[in-house]
Amino acid sequence: MxxxxxxxxxxxxxxxxxxxxxxxxxxxxxxxxxxxxxxxxxxxxxxxxxxxxxxxxxxxxxxxxxxxxxxxxxxxxxxxxxxxxxxxxxxxxxxxxxxxxxxxxxxxxxxxxxxxxxxxxxxxxxxxxxxxxxxxxxxxxxxxxxxxxxxxxxxxxxxxxxxxxxxxxxxxxxxxxxxxxxxxxxxxxxxxxxxxxxxxxxxxxxxxxxxxxxxxxxxxxxxxxxxxxxxRENAGIQLLGVGESSEAHHISSPDPEGTGAAASMREAMEDAGAAADDVGYLNLHGTGTRLNDSMESLAVSRVLGGETPCSSTKPLIGHCLGAAGAMELGFCWMALDASAGQQIPIPPHRYDGDGDTELASIRLAGVGESTDRAILLTNSFGFGGNNCTLAVGRATS
Amino acid sequence: MMDVVVRRFSAWGTSQADAVLASHEDWSAWAKAPAPLGHEGKPPVAFLAAAVRRRSSRLTRLMLESAFACTEEGERGSVRTVFSSRHGAIHVAIKILASLARQESVSPLQFSHSVHNAQAGLFSIAAGNREASSSIAAGTDTFAHGFLEAVLHLERRPEQMVLLVTGDEPIPDNLSHLIEEPAAAYATGLLLSRSGRGTALRFSREAGRAPRKQREWPDAIEFIRFLHSDDAELSLESGRGCWRWERSAL
Known part of the structure; x- marks a missing residue:
């Protein structure tokens, strides 16, 4: 740890x-x-x-x-x-x-x-x-x-x-x-x-x-x-784990199998000492491009299964590129900050509701949902094939 | 304070008379009588497929040549990488902005190569490397911060080697009056680890306000000079702190 x-x-x-x-x-x-x-x-x-x-x-x-x-x-x-x-x-x-x-x-x-x-x-x-x-x-x-x-x-x-x-x-x-x-x-x-x-x-x-x-x-x-x-305080909201990988695939598009994305998610969870069952929410990279969403859903379903609530917050603020990873960690931080007792409120996923049946199955969170699982993740994938996943949660001791 | 071993190192540049400086011997001779570097020159990057080579910018050629020169076939896929450059793909960005000013369309290929981590991405593809990678910039203090970032990777994964590639070229003519620096087209590669055979160094940084000394060649090249010398230590002041590398016996 x-x-x-x-x-x-x-x-x-x-x-x-x-x-x-x-x-x-x-x-x-x-x-x-x-x-x-x-x-x-x-x-x-x-x-x-x-x-x-x-x-x-x-x-x-x-x-x-x-x-x-x-x-x-x-x-x-x-x-x-x-x-x-x-x-x-x-x-x-x-x-x-x-x-x-x-x-x-x-x-x-x-x-x-x-x-x-x-x-x-x-x-x-x-x-x-x-x-x-x-x-x-x-x-x-x-x-x-x-x-x-x-x-x-x-x-x-x-x-x-x-x-x-x-x-x-x-x-x-x-x-x-x-x-x-x-x-x-x-x-x-x-x-x-x-x-x-x-x-x-x-x-x-x-x-x-x-x-x-x-x-x-x-x-x-x-x-x-x-x-x-x-x-270095052991209190409040903690960065619990980090995961990083490169794609070795293409300068501006990800590996369609989501291999690099899955690797960075797994590494962040391992670093945080978290199993799939501990993860209450994933802030998706979720850019809305054909390829990102298809490869990310594959990676998410492979690593977390199909039940963990997920959302992309990009329909609310757009894709903030070089700021996106910190911004979306910010959404996870605000969720933990707003938690009452065991319940952590979750940012909803906004889209037209017409789920793509061609995609691997993941659960997109609706308005008003919360979770009692203590670890939140956020995914960020960049041009040049650079992937990073962060895991956050509250200090336990 | 951190212990680091430089397992292998490489550099590519030209003299002001346009002689290529590429081999260990070239740099060893240069280090005995160091002089400012040239602004021109394009490394061969013979290991790249012809189609990739044709599309490669000079910065890509410089950084990939140095990256490949200081790693062996079996290492290239498994090292973590740090690519550090003050200016990065500035030539590509300025070309795109000039197209926008003329209300012309932007080329998708140019745009994908305008990101600061383009060279890291192209290395990852050419070397089949799926490991962690960071691309950094820190103004006039870019090389030392790149070294620090490489050391941070060693801290996270002590068992893995880190390849630090540093490179730049003179910025476009219409901007060059805005900064003072020892402009050069160059790149260096350092293969770093926590232990093993090589040059063992103790790396440290102290905060301080001593002004940066204007040097005649880039910091990364000064580091190459140090590695070729018998000097016991190298210090680089930055205006906000002093970086130090001392030779040590691990």
């Missing part, structure tokens, strides 16, 4: 809101009304996306303007929600013992897009554009500079598993004694590159994403950030 790894606090911002209570209430209601077209954020695209309300975004403090991008404003927004807990933890161990691991796939691609568009029309980049806005490492060093932290600060970018993998590295930093506290999570923002990129792969749904339906036709993109305060 691993040493204790506490997810002591969660800051979260996405299409559902910039307040944890609002987000959780709308999650349990299965509210998909935030999914709307946003041509301004998708280089003219008319697809439904889960955009964060601009009015809710903080601006970065003076002196950190070079990091200014939508991505880092999400991170700042998530941080502000847990500022008290974070600052107490930083003071307790000293800033030099605090590290940062952020998952991102876009960082400031949106701001670079504006700079390149300016160059196209006027012959030079936007004068205020800075490389720190764009570079992936900026997602982590921004937070380290904001809080004047002395520990390591790195960004993990493994496409759609980035946010989950950041938590894996955070736990190891604590286990190895490199840090006493780690801030870890994911942040990603809507932009032309990912919107038109996924459209070019014919992976974007015509309307609302419809995961595990016979009629599913692709994903909706989303954005936001989820940030965890990670400590």
């Amino acid at each position: 691993s040493k204790p790894c506490s997810l002591a606090a969660l800051g979260i911002i996405n299409a559902l809101g910039a307040d944890r209570d609002v987000i959780w209430r709308r999650t349990l209601a299965g509210d998909t009304s935030s999914m709307k077209p946003h041509p301004d954020l998708t280089a003219g695209g008319d697809w439904l996306v889960g955009a964060v309300d601009d009015m809710r975004l903080p601006t970065l403090p003076d002196g950190l303007e070079r990091y200014s991008c939508r991505n880092n404003r999400f991170t700042m927004g998530a941080f502000e929600q847990i500022e008290t807990e974070v600052m107490n933890a930083v003071r307790a161990v000293g800033a030099d013992r605090v590290g940062v691991v952020m998952g991102t796939s876009t960082s400031g691609s949106r701001e670079c897009e504006a700079a390149i568009l300016h160059e196209h029309h006027h012959g030079s980049l936007l004068p205020e554009f800075r490389y720190e806005q764009l570079e992936l490492g900026g997602a982590a060093s921004f937070l380290a500079e904001l809080l004047e932290l002395g520990g390591p600060a790195l960004s993990i970018s493994t496409a759609c598993s980035s946010g989950a993998r950041a938590l894996v590295s955070a736990r190891s930093l604590l286990e190895l004694g490199v840090c006493d506290v780690v801030l870890a999570g994911g942040s990603d923002s809507l932009c032309g590159l990912t919107s038109h990129g996924f459209a070019s792969l014919k992976a974007v749904a015509a309307g609302l994403t419809n995961p595990f339906s016979a009629n599913r036709d692709g994903l909706n993109l989303g954005e936001g950030a989820a940030l965890f305060l990670v400590t």
Whole structure:
């Protein structure tokens, strides 16, 4: 068994809101009304996306303007929600013992897009554009500079598993004694590159994403950030297990048999000391593409059987790419946080209800369900064939 | 503080006179009179199928050449991997953004190769490797953070070796005025384990505010110079901390 790894606090911002209570209430209601077209954020695209309300975004403090991008404003927004807990933890161990691991796939691609568009029309980049806005490492060093932290600060970018993998590295930093506290999570923002990129792969749904339906036709993109305060306390909500694998299959599509997905799920459960019967809920990767859902249902039914309640929360907030793994761990965290006695409320699976009989049988959770099984899982699978599964639950001792 | 053994290492780059630096002997000679590296050059990646090779970017060629050079056939499928790059697929991303500015469509192939872990994914496919893999970036301090990430993998799975591949190329011309760095087209490979034959090192990091020293070649290449030297230790300051590798007798 691993040493204790506490997810002591969660800051979260996405299409559902910039307040944890609002987000959780709308999650349990299965509210998909935030999914709307946003041509301004998708280089003219008319697809439904889960955009964060601009009015809710903080601006970065003076002196950190070079990091200014939508991505880092999400991170700042998530941080502000847990500022008290974070600052107490930083003071307790000293800033030099605090590290940062952020998952991102876009960082400031949106701001670079504006700079390149300016160059196209006027012959030079936007004068205020800075490389720190764009570079992936900026997602982590921004937070380290904001809080004047002395520990390591790195960004993990493994496409759609980035946010989950950041938590894996955070736990190891604590286990190895490199840090006493780690801030870890994911942040990603809507932009032309990912919107038109996924459209070019014919992976974007015509309307609302419809995961595990016979009629599913692709994903909706989303954005936001989820940030965890990670400590060694043996209390509260714990990261109990991690699983990782590579596909060795194809650069942009998974092994149809779900072998890599099943391997990462099994490893996370073994790490958490959990059997299939201990798992009360799985937050699916559930992108709504033909291939993801078919291979993921195979992996889930093979590892968990067909009775464990599952849902994809992507119809509520979209696929947040580099932030998705941390965001969806956030849904599991909020479920555990909201548990009353033995009962843990479960985020519902929203789709048109027309289950695909070609898929391996898994149980999609309805509105109002709860579980009394103590371990929750979340799956994240990325381009390049990078898989990660996380297991969470409450501390038992 | 962590004990690590460098089991094998490799590097690929060019001199400023465009001479290829690839073999152990090339780098051993370079390390005796180190000089800034060139911006050009494309490794052969002879082990890749011709169709894959044609579609490979220069960064892919650099990183895969170094990855294959420091691993043997039997190891390649079973190592965990860390791919670290400050800029990653920036050339592909800027090409896509230029297409968007011209209101042209985005190529699906370009998009799939624009992710930061494209090289890790292509290595996994070429080597048949299904093990854990992370791709990281940490600005000017990318190499040392990549080394740390590799050590974290060793912590989780002490019995497994970790392949750390670091590489970059000069960023596109229209952005190059935005940063100061010893631009070079290069990649290095380090095969790491907890024990075994090789160069035993004690790796540590101390927080501190000593400013980063501007070097004439990338950190990963400085590490290769250290491995070829008789120096007892190597320190790299980052502005927020100092990384140290000391030769040790395990």
